[in-house]
Amino acid sequence: MSAVSDRLPTFPWDKLEPYKKTAAAHPDGIVDLSVGTPVDPVPELVQKALIDAADSPGYPTVWGTPALRDAIAGWVERRLGAREVTHKHVLPVVGSKELVAWLPTQLGLGPGDGVAYPRLAYPTYEVGARLARAEYEAYDDPTELDPEGLKLLWLNSPSNPTGEVLPKQELTRIVAWAREHGVLVFSDECYLELGWEADPVSVLHPDVNGGSYEGIVAVHSLSKRSNLAGYRAAFLAGDPAVLGPLLEIRKHGGMMTPAPTQAAVVAALSDDDHVREQRERYAARRTALRAALERHGFRIEHSEASLYLWATRGESCWDTVAHLAGLGILVAPGDFYGPAGDRFVRVALTATDERVRAAVERL
Secondary structure, eight states: HHHHTSSOOOOOOGHHHHHHHHHHTTTTEEEEEEOOOOOOOOOHHHHHHHHHTTTOOOOTTOOOEEEEHHHHHHHHHHHHOSSSGGGEHHHHHHHHHHHHHHHHHHOOOOOOOOEEEHHHHSTHHHHHHTTTTOEEEEESSSSGGGOOEEEEEEESSSOOOOOOOOOOOHHHHHHHHHHHTTOOOEEEOOOTTBSSSSSOOTTHHHHHTOEEEEEEEEEEEEESSSSOOOGGGGEEEEEEEHHHHHHHHHHHHHHOOOOOHHHHHHHHHHHHHHHHHHHHHHHHHHHHHHHHHHHHHOEOOOOOOOSEEEOOOSOHHHHHHHHHTHHHHHOOOGGGGGGGGGGOEEOOOOSSSSHHHHHHHHH
């Protein structure tokens, strides 16, 4: 077991514990803006669907119920503009982090196979490559990568941590390049419904992929849009030639979304009202926090989408973390997401209205 764990970096969040203790010592308590975990209630219609499906003594299927596949396919067409999406084009997964961490292994990648991801990125892209013993590389422009041996290209728009959105023409260019070189594209689009100053586009849109899903898969999650992080509910959509083998592998691995969660996902994907309500909550928190940070001397870069503000005071990210911890505010250091983030912090919008007001007053 140590041979596997030795392949992995130190779990980054453990480094934040001393600063969390400092922030928690504030007389009015901590305002935790570090981990982007939802704090608002699960929508009532989703809770009801979960409860109604609670009597589920049998094993669920990895592919999900027909109702779940219908809901995913319908949402992908309605929300992303995708066309002719069938059950073969979709696959539920047990939360998106599980998928990201184990995808290279499930694709059969190993030594000599390349995995690439953005220069500033969710750390689990690299972790997945390490677990498979594959090669890994961070990029600024993926089309400048050497395609020799490159098997998996991660896109992330809107970006975690920066909130940057890749324009439609940029996505189109990257997809065309990847297809030309036989590189599989997985596009992490978990924040797509949280665009503020830009309208994020999926790789599943025909303007991007030319009406073909060949060589492309999109990753979506209900954690942010529907406050379902605790349900572990996500799904893939795209190339059946990729999803079919993944389904078979995941059957053998028993990677099943629990039956009550499947029912809850059907309800969540069939309703857009709760998503609009949640967006309004985040928009108000974003406006308040952004203004307070800028008054405090921060500069905000990108952040046109997602649940984060990418902020800098032009100093080491850890100096900024310490400064804010002294105010009782905990944020994530930018170097968690790559060396290029060493002068930034990621400020999450995922705190209650009361805690956001407290942060604004302290700033």
